[in-house]
Amino acid sequence: MMPWLERPWQQLNTSFKAGRFHHAQLLAGLQGVGKLALAQRLADAILCENSLELLACGQCKSCALIAAQTHPDKLLVSSEGATIGVDEIRAIADFIYHSAQQGGNKVVIVHQAHKMTHSAANALLKTLEEPNAKRFLILTCDDVAQLPATIVSRCAKSNIALQSEQQVRAWLTQQLGDYGELPWINLFISQPLKIKHWFETGQVEQINQLFHSIETLNHTTDLSQCVELLVKSPELVNEMGRFVQWRINQALYNGADFSKMTVTQQALADFIKDHQQIPGLNLHLALLKLFTALKQALQ
Template sequence: MYTWQQGVWQQLQDSFQLHRFHHAQLFIGLAGVGKFDLANQLASTLLCERPEGFEPCNTCKTCGLLAAGTHPDRLLINAEANSIGVDAIRSLSDFVHHSALQGGNKVVIIKDAEKMTHSAANALLKTLEEPNLNRYILLTCNDKSQLPATVLSRCGQQAVAVIDGSHAQAWLAEQHIPLHDFAWGPQFYSQPLKLVQWHQEGLLEKIETLYLFASNLKASHNFAEVQKILTEHAQLVSVFYVFINQQLKFSLQHGLAFSAYNDAQKAMHRFMLDTQQILGLNQSLGLAKLIYTLQNAIK
């Protein structure tokens, strides 16, 4: 468990010991805050034969099965093709209604629950409305606004966030992530696992290039390099958006006309929408048009 999750974990432990623990727990937070790891730890505790306090013992047969990824009473539901379909949720319903093969609890984890289709969410609702004894459903979600209110109302909701950036900073230092080299690093202390992922994928220097480009739009000329980075690493478009938006706000505070700021924001919004639909050369042209608009806005 990560240091910034200890408060949430204590709340879960207290509610469990006071017999107020909800059979469906929804963990909400930014990508990269460790929601799935938290849900996985909770599943291990609920399935352990001899939990120590509110932690799995890591020595019983059940813990051995969990470590091997073969526990028959734990079900993980992931998005396929960027969505969770109704068939997956129907399999969940069958799973919770059958007897536990290990004679204890049964636990389902739904990762990225906001990716459920409308039919899938409706199917889940029926299971949530009729909870079975010793059956637990753990959901993670990046954006709860994408979940139906009916599902939200039937879950115990836990916000998972980095409240104190120093906790994330200390943990990242232990992971030997060289963030001291990058001025933009602290902006992502709220998503420490994402920083680790970028480091492992060798993206930190590429993000630095995006940051430097966005920070000096008027003089930036390495458009081809930026375009190459965003084409090869589409997940960095949202990071580029953060940097551009930051620069626009800075420019607004230092004399940029609001009309120019508004035009630039509209151009950014159009570009973000387009990147979800167009590929290859069209994306390059879209980026070129965006940069031209931005550079003219702040000249």
């Protein structure tokens, strides 16, 4: 287990052993901090036939089914896309209603619950309002502010965060070997799984390229490659936003014109808002607009 998950796990384990473990758990923290790994660990322990603690034994029939990823009483709801819809959430009510095939507990994990649409959240609320014995819901959430307060208030909430940078760096070295000194790594140090993912998928090259383009940006820089990269890999748009923010801060620190940088700051805020809220946004144009604003400010 990632060392920073030990503390929240201990707290949950204490309530589990005392028989006070809440049927609805909310794990809140930044994307890439390990919430899903912890949720899986909790779910496996809840399903284990021998768990005196919040820890799966690895020996029983339930644990074997979990290892084979075929446990019929465990459901993971998640979405690669931007939203989790009402149908996926309604399936939870059906799942919970039917008796457990292994005769024990049933567990549902809703990963990145902040992605639920308004009607999906309402459907989940109904399920939360009618707790059933031996039924458990574990939600993970990158941003609790995006969850309806009515849902948050019905869950036991654990904040998942890192304890120290040193701990993360040691873990990254253990996972990745010598990963070298990357100039952007500090910007994502609180999201170590993200960094690991980039290394494992080879996306680290794109991140390097993106960072380098924005770091060295001035009014003559040709950013067409950067735009092309982002249009091809739109999942990196948020990272680009972080890099632009970092660049604005650097420029201000180095004495750039404050009012010019304020305009860029606004352009970045507008871009982020449009990117989140306008489906089918012309990303190419939106990026050009943002980069033009940045280039003008750095003139």
